[in-house]
Amino acid sequence: MAKSSNDKRIDYVEFSVADIARSRDFYGKAFDWSFKDYGPGYCEFNDGRLTGGFALGGQGKAAGGPLVILYADKLDEIQRRVEEAGGKIVKPAYSFPGGRRFHFSDPDGYELAVWSER
Numbered sequence: 001m002a003k004s005s006n007d008k009r010i011d012y013v014e015f016s017v018a019d020i021a022r023s024r025d026f027y028g029k030a031f032d033w034s035f036k037d038y039g040p041g042y043c044e045f046n047d048g049r050l051t052g053g054f055a056l057g058g059q060g061k062a063a064g065g066p067l068v069i070l071y072a073d074k075l076d077e078i079q080r081r082v083e084e085a086g087g088k089i090v091k092p093a094y095s096f097p098g099g100r101r102f103h104f105s106d107p108d109g110y111e112l113a114v115w116s117e118r
Contacts, residue, residue, distance in 0.1 A: 013068060017057065
């Protein structure tokens with residue numbers, strides 16, 4: 001049997017959320033993601049490259065697990081959009097070798113980061 005091109009790669013990211021509509025609204029406004037509903041308890045998102053999902057399952061997870069890091073060409077613009085959509089900046093933008101990034105928490109308390117090249 002031939003190997004899939006996705007063999008040993010992260011294939012999907014799923015967030016347990018308290019309110020799917022709120023998550024759709026936040027990620028749609030902040031990052032222009034598109035969505036497909038699969039009933040009242042599940043919604044798939046697509047960021048243009050990777051798909052994932054929002055599963056109705058109560059409270060989100062606080063920081064401390066794997067950190068999902070997004071990329072943006074215009075870091076300052078995305079930070080503004082994250083804040084306008086209701087995200088909270090938990091680590092202001094800072095420089096690191098190769099670029100800059102900031103961390104934010106979404107409406108369910110997940111901590112994510114956004115980075116950009118210099």
